[in-house]
Amino acid sequence: MSETVSEAKVALHVDPATAKKVAIAALVGTALEWYDFFLFTTAAALVFNVQYFVSGDPLVATMQSFGTLAVGFVARPIGGLIFGHMGDRIGRKRTLMITIVGIGIVTGLIGLLPNYFSIGLAAPIMLILLRVLQGLAVGGEWSGAVTIAVEHAPIEQRARFAAMPQIGSPIGTLLSSGGFFLVALFFSQETFDSWGWRIPFLLAIPLLLISILIRRSLTESPIFNEILEAGESESAPIKQVLKTSPLQILVGLSAALLGVGGFYLVTTFMISYGTQQLGLSSQLMLLGTVIAAAIEIPVLILGGRLGERFGASKVAIVGGIVSAVLAFPTFMMVESRNPVLVVLAMSIAVAALSMPYAVSGTILTGLFPAKLRYSGVAIASNLAGMISGFVPLIATALLAAAGEKFWPAALMLVVISLITMSAGIFSPRLSINEKGLKH
Template sequence: MSQQHSGLEPHGGTASAADTATARRASIAAFVGTAMEWYDFFLFTTAAALVFNVEFFTNENAFVAAMASFATLAVGFVARPIGGLLFGALGDRIGRRRVLLITVIGIGVVTALIGALPTYGQIGVLAPTLLVILRFAQGLAVGGEWSGAVTFSIEHAPEGQRARYAAIPQLGSPIGTILSSGGFFLVSALSSEQFFMDWGWRIPFLFAIPLLIVSVIIREHMEESPEFTRLEEAQELSEQPIREVFRTSWRQILIGAMVAFTGVGGFYVVTTFIVSYGKTTLGLNANLLLFAAMVAAVCEFVVLWIGGRIGMRVGAVRVAIVGSVLSLALAFPVFLLVTTRQPALVVLGMVIGVVAVSIPYAAQGAIMADLFPARLRLSGVSISMNIASLISGFLPMIATALVAGQGGAWWPVAVLLVVVAGLTLVGSMLAPRRSAVLEPAA
């Protein structure tokens, strides 16, 4: 893969202190917004497993209610590719900074509205209808957030540190998990079950308002990506980035989607599905499952931080390959541990699962950004990521159906995780070898 096609042009020499400071501010802005994104999105996934199936979908059959709740979860993933197309094209046309402001505002406002939404018992069928509409709107905004944050961070990164900076927005995922799971855990632990189901679950959603204010303040002071500024000054921006990226880079889009599949889909299998399965099928306490999710998120943060640094040394592709192999090999042990119903082993199982799928997640931003030229990068990364997200959004629902079809047996879900990890392994091996090392090791 030529450097011209990759669009990852060298900055020319060692980064100055000013360049490094600017890169750090950009990465913090990307990280804060991404943490906000995943906080809001994980709130919905947790609520889908614990609350929405009861408060918004009334059915005596627990399986049908769970399927309806997860279907609402999937709606957001259906919206993500549309948001990816919209905001990817806007980012390649009007700039990364403007898009990142729009997406974070959209995410925060919608999440707060979900927290204020009346239930089925209060307004009937209008409640799930409004929930689906808000979920779709949330998915649109999320569709442009991650790809914009990763692109923005990479394009500000000093020479020799792009793989490291590509992993920084990924840190928003565990922070979002800790905040969302922690919020639900505290509300659930400090209140009665009735209060939690009636009002308590709303508190973490409404907490999105102060988080939104902080995110907007930080992002308002961002400087535009230097690579976008260069393209704009040289009048080299694409007039139709979506059409052009599909015409010239469709293979890279498929490879990027495969690379992202484990970090997104695998994560939802070992978190959202396990929370639902643990509560409804195994009869585990919700607080135990939320605690396990928080511990796993702390471990994920460490893995992502280390993975970005290792990617600088040995290459992002190698990191993704190792993570895919581990995810594949550990799929069955993870569920064996969870199904013991022993609290310590349940926590260990979720930690192992999250750590495994987080390794390729640490590397995917660097790999995906290197697949596309700068003038098409945000569009290409957005489309790739959201293809993976669209499929991933249906995985908890598919896993629930597989378990029900096998009388509550867990092994079909382990097989599903093996397939997901296998696709990422193939995609990582197909990624151009130049993207194996975005820059020479220091």
């Protein structure tokens, strides 16, 4: 009996109500994950270059700040290895409880960290260390959430349920950017730079407690339980994935790249570009991010339904093409400095890349057998995350090299979009659940 057939048999006994409950619990956890992670990305564009990296050249300070942002993404693959191994060995639920606690605590500590003017060089060093710890914990969170959501779902509806954890991304963006927006709105710029920015970070602690209460209701994956009962779990899942599935890792990485790297390009980088090069207010750029995130939620739901009906790979292909076509027009709209066009541009760009992002969880979980799934998805998604972490830094460097012209950033978005499109082309040939996932 093949593992795919075994998964299909287990899926016949899936309770739709339980599947929905698990998907919502996974969504809540990923919302906190992205809230915490997006807080850092927004703060890297607005605050850390002033509070922790002191330089006479604003561009150098910004690049140092984005470098710290990238460090967290470098740590993510390491976290993926650690927690991927745990997820395939001790279970999805137990691993997810560990990752969510780690993320929340580290974020709260960042909110308490003294700045450069208080403790000198120790401040940026400690910020980098906390960012590394945050990256390690995040490295095991999304991969576990999408895995447990998929493994509780009927096979023919996996695209729908795999899109649920993705909704945590715009919710996290709404909470983080919305929090920064409100603080910036009600406090002066001086107060915001001094201590107001800490408030959203400190709110991670009560949000963590809520997430723990909800996530405790998770039940372990029935497919993982079956693997344990059959004695088929891998003793070294990471080694096995790297040995047997290098092509799947590459395709999975490509499938996830636009949803993460493209998103950071049209939010984090665009916030920095808009405020520092175009002279736009931080309130306007944060408002654009908030509205774009609000629009992203129904787009992700739609993307999941389209993936269920037409196949995840087709949605990734079309979404990648649309995102590439819209890259230059959206950057040109931001370049206009017209507030309405700026917000509209950010919303359009995020909506376009959210279609392939909606089905990336379906594609990634379909590339790996259940006994290696957590590890495989963690490695592929976190490699994509690591590359994505350097996108704002690279875009800022190219911006400087091009005389502060926007076209290199727009070209980067085109390239990233086409890479994800290519994943949609190749993924059906590698999926272990080709019929169930309707590629």
